Structure formats: C-alpha cells, structure tokens
Amino acid sequence: MEIHRILVVEDNPALLAALDAMLQEEGYEVSLAESFQAAHRWLDSHQPDLMILDLSLPDGSGGELVEMLNERGTTPPFLVLTGQGSELDAVRMMKLGARDYLVKQGNFLSLLPTVIQQLDQQLLHEKALRKAEANLVQNEMFHRCVTEHCVAGIIKIDISGKIRYVNPAACSLFRFSAGYFLNRSLSDLHHMAIRESEDPYLVNEFPLQLALQGLPTPSQHVIGWRRNNDSLIWTICSITPLFKLEDFFEGIVVTLIDVTDKRQYERKARRDVLQMQGEIRVQTFHLEIANQRLEEEIHRRRTTEEALLNDQKLLRKLLYLYERDRKLIGYEIHDGLVQQVTAALMILQSSPIFEENSTDEDLVKVNRFLKEAIEEARRIILGVRPPLLKEAGLVGALSSLFEVVRTQFELDVDFEHQLKEERFFPFFELTIFRIIQEAINNVVRHSQSEHVSVKLIQHQDHLEMEIRDEGIGFQPAQLQQGGFGVQGIQERTEFLGGSCMIESEPDNGTVLAFEIPLQSATLDQLRQESKAEIDT
Structure with a gap:
C-alpha cells in the first residue's frame, strides 16, 4: 500500500467534513485545507501520498496550485474534484498530471474509495516499474563497465555472422581498432584463425561457425590468430550462445583469454623436460656403472671382511693356545725345574760339608746360583702365568704384579682402581693384564723412571686405563713399528675393540691412555669363545 496520508483541499465545509469522515473510516491519515493559501502553507512543510483537489477555491484555483507545485518539483499524485459542466477544466488538469477526476454529483463519494484503491495499485505498479528500469540501467552500466574493463577479449556476433561489439581488450589483443571490427563478418575471423596444430581451419570446422549454426561443439577451444602485423597469438576461446527472451537465438558471445606466454612457457618446459630426460638417462647409465662398481667393491670388501674375521678368529685361537702354552710352561717350570733346583738347594744346605759361614767359595757360589735360579724361575713363571688372576681377579693379579716390580726393580708403582664389577670374563681380564704388564x-x-702411576677406572659403558711415567720420554712420530713392545699393546687393545693414545715428549715422560668398550658384538663373541675354551 502506497497511500497513507491524504490532503483534501475543498472550500465547501460540509463536503470537507464528509470527505474527512469517510477517508478516516477507510483507515487513511487525513489533513484538511479550505483554501489555496491553507493548502500552500501545509504543503510547504508536508508531503502527502495523495492530494484530493477542488478546482474552484475562494482565493485561487486548483490549477494554479498544481502549476506552482510542478515548478517546485514537489507535486504529489492528485485527484480532481469538479462541478458539473467543468469537464474541460478537468481534462486540462489531467494534462498537468492529475491521475483521475470525479464530478461532484450523485453518489460520487461512494466511488472515491474505489478510485483511491485503483490509484494505489497504479502507484505500486509504477514504483515497481521504476525500480525495474533503474535495475536495468544499473545492470547495463555494470555489464558495460565489466566488458569495457575486462582483461579478456569479448566479441559479440549476431545470428547473421556480423560482429556487433568488440571490447577494448579484444582490440588490443588483435591490434585492430573497434571501428575495424564493427560490421565485419565471421569469415574475417575465420581467415585469421589457425588450429592448435597450427593448421588453418576449414569453413565447416571453424568452432564459431558451428556454434552460430547451432551444431554441437565444445565450449572451449585453443585457437591461434594471425594479427595484422603477421604475429601469432594463442587464446582460449569460450563460446556462449546468446538468447533474447527465452527461446529466441540472437547470436554468440566469444571470450578470448591470451595464453601466448603460457603456451611458449609450456613448449619451453616440454623441451626442458625432454632435455632433462636425456640427461637423466645419461646419469642413470653412469649411475648403473657406478652401482655395478660399488657392488663389486662391496663384494670385495665383504670378502676381505670375511677373511679378516677368519684371521681374527684364527688369531683368537692362537692367543688362546699361546696363553695355554704359557700356563703349561709355567706349570712345567714350577713343578719341574723349580722343584728340582729347590731340592738341590735343600740337599746342599743339609749336607755336613755346608755351613752358612763356610769359607769354601765354590759352595757359596753354588748356594747363591741355586737361589738365583729359583728367583729367576719364579720371575719367568710370573711372566708366562699371571699369579692369582683366576683366584683373585684382575685387581688382585695386578697388585701382585706391581709388588714384584717394586721388589725386583725398585720402581714405585701407584695403583688407582675403581671397578664396579668384581670380575669380567677370563679372556678379557687376561688381555687387560697383558696390556698393563707389557x-x-x-x-x-x-723409561729410566723411578715412579709410575696406573689407573683402572670402570665407567658405565667402557673401561678407562692410564699408565703414566716420569722417564726420559720419546718422540711418538719416531716410534718404529714394534718398538718398545707398543705393537703388541695396540694389537691387544684393538682386539678388544678399544683405542690407545700415546703422548710423550723427550725428558717429559710418557702417557698411555686406553679406552676399552664393555659392551660390543666383538666382546660378546669373545665371551662366548672364552666360555667354550674353558669348557673345552
């Protein structure tokens, strides 16, 4: 509903009152004016939805009021009330914009609500029409703005094959002016177009021609175009049918997107891919050769490693046999030679001809030689069979060794040890003992040293050893293979999977530092072999 407020301009008080009562009863908001001036004053500050205007007023005419409002541009929709015989004046008011008129006769008041309702529907229709027209203008402006500023080329072709519109992007794409294109035909575009394979199109194969004929064709094509300077561009061409109303086919709209750079890039990329594939094949060939050589090297190293493992196994066997023979020699010396020499010494000392203070030099020499032979035999036994190693363990055996060294060689030995485990497996203890003994x-x-310190410290995963003297030292770089028994020390250390570092300077002593792992595959194998050897 468009009409809510109504201004009634009528100089007849009785009619004015009747109109007021009737309109309010219909639900309208009513304002009243009995003269030209009263209406003029009210309209200066108000705007009605509808004005019901009497043509004859005491101080002016309804026509003058409308002309004044027309000049101001504020004329509301209005109806004219006129007396009988004034139809010509009513017609003149219709020309000034009146929507309808009623003659003051008979039961015209009963017709007024119907007239107002019809006018209300008319105003609603006009409002909708204005809105539609505004939307249409806005849409046309929007579409024009979009097409004019679109980066894609747009060409409109009517059903006869004439070019009717070309946007600036299409002109720039083809390097032709808009005037050149307009009214030219589809055949001009056909002469410029080439296939993706760079072959020209036949007439019955040109996608734009097929689309205009309503024949099936893909909505997108890759089309090349020869421009006026004979240069070539490539576009993705989209074809959209254009309909007027619902079923009336009007033509087609062609959208062109420049993909020249993309196509050149793709061609270059394909060339690069082919080149890269060739290089990959060459590299693959070289890699296959290198892989073959690597496999041969792996096989050679595996063979060498197996031979080394066999050599290590043989070396361990020899070491076991070597240590066993040393033990046997020690037992033979102890149970044979030492016992016999000791018996000879006892027989000599119990002989009636022997006295402690004897002056017989031969007897004294024999007594001394026998004692020295016994001590030398015991020293040899100490070298070939570590005393107390099996009974007292590594610390006990080393302590016994150091006591002998202190006594026989007057060498002060400082022994520091921190072992968390009382015993290791026998071959491990024996090898550590031999390293320190050597x-x-x-x-x-x-070394010509009078003092040596020995450290034996057990950490969580390795054993740390250090032998430090205060002797004359030497240059490690000048150390010859096998010199000073170092080769045997190093070989035994490596045999346990450990490392040995030698630090020495002339007149500044020597330090041997060892680090022996306590957990490794090598030690596990040695432990198993040692157990097997003991069982054997």
Missing part, C-alpha cells in the same frame, strides 16, 4: 715392562726397560 706397558710396565716398557717402563722398566726404557
């Missing part, structure tokens, strides 16, 4: 022998033979 190191002490080197100190005795070569």
